[in-house]
Every structure is written in C-alpha cells, then in structure tokens.
Amino acid sequence: MLGEHRYTVTSVWTGDRGTGTSGYREYDRSVTLSIEGKPDLLASSDKPFRGDPSKWNPEDLLVASLSECHLLSYLHACVTAGVVMTAYSDHASGLMVEDGKGGGAFAEVVLRPHVTVADASMTDAATAAHHQAHEWCFIANSVNFPVRVEPVIEVARG
Structure with a gap:
C-alpha cells in the first residue's frame, strides 16, 4: 500500500524565567513535545548548549x-x-x-x-x-x- 503519511507534533517552549530571551543566559532551553494521545516528552538542548542533561535533546x-x-x-x-x-x-x-x-x-x-x-x-x-x-x-x-x-x-x- 503506497501513500503519504503525515506526522504532527506540538513543541512548546517552557523555559521563560520571567525575562524571556532578554539574554543568552537568561532563559531555560526546556521544551515540551506533545502528540495527541501520547505522553508528553520533556526535552531541552544538549548540556554543551546550556541545556538540561536530564531531558531528551x-x-x-x-x-x-x-x-x-x-x-x-x-x-x-x-x-x-x-x-x-x-x-x-x-x-x-x-x-x-x-x-x-x-x-x-x-x-x-x-x-x-x-x-x-x-x-x-x-x-x-x-x-x-x-x-x-x-x-x-x-x-x-x-x-x-x-x-x-x-x-x-x-x-x-x-
């Protein structure tokens, strides 16, 4: 069966520390990835890029x-x-x-x-x-x- 398959994900930045992106060190790289009907995935950037190493990057x-x-x-x-x-x-x-x-x-x-x-x-x-x-x-x-x-x-x- 040939066909096209579309995939949709919602990425929401959750890293505002109160000042948005006012400076490179002023925000967190946390993101929540969501797909309807599936558990959310907590993500971030990799540690060398100021991310949270406990989350997927x-x-x-x-x-x-x-x-x-x-x-x-x-x-x-x-x-x-x-x-x-x-x-x-x-x-x-x-x-x-x-x-x-x-x-x-x-x-x-x-x-x-x-x-x-x-x-x-x-x-x-x-x-x-x-x-x-x-x-x-x-x-x-x-x-x-x-x-x-x-x-x-x-x-x-x-």
Whole structure:
C-alpha cells in the first residue's frame, strides 16, 4: 500500500524565567513535545548548549529515531527471511560536528544491534536481514549522512 503519511507534533517552549530571551543566559532551553494521545516528552538542548542533561535533546531523538526505525524494519525483515529472533538490543551512537559558525551537522550514526536468534542455521539470514532493514528504514533514507550498521548475531542457548 503506497501513500503519504503525515506526522504532527506540538513543541512548546517552557523555559521563560520571567525575562524571556532578554539574554543568552537568561532563559531555560526546556521544551515540551506533545502528540495527541501520547505522553508528553520533556526535552531541552544538549548540556554543551546550556541545556538540561536530564531531558531528551534533538540529537538524542535523531539517534533514537534511527535506532528504532532499524529495529522495526529488522523485525519485518526477519519474518520475511524466516529468521526467528528472540532478543534485540542496540547501542547506537551518533557523531555531530560543530561548524564554528553556530551550527553543525551529524557526520554519522552507528547502530550496533545485538541480536539473538533461535537456531544457528539462521545466523547468515539474520545478518543479511540487517541490509534489508537498512534499505527499508524511512528515517535512514531521509538523512544526508552515513548510517552504519555493525550487527552481532548470537544463537539462543537451548
């Protein structure tokens, strides 16, 4: 089924300390992200940019989006390939480089999925399914930097 899908989020700045943006150090970077029917997500900028390190920041969310999209695509790829996966975890990381002019960009994201399959005969197909998942991932197809996948496949102990 082909189609267009729209996504809507409301971002509300909650960081006014009483003087608005009267100075760079005079406001908090707190934001509440809302989508109808879902719990609010408390966000901020990253700590080096005067943000609250206890809250999600846009860079965290980008890496998380890539990680989750690969996982969800991989689940489908496994079913298609006849791979019975019993566990999956990913320790993804992203590298963002500042440009010295107040901006910057991600240079890469590395996904490190650790997958457990039900049987040793499935390991090759489980590895190949990562390539298919990467091809299907909407988020990876939308970014302009490399997204590398470095999977580890293990067999469940019987």
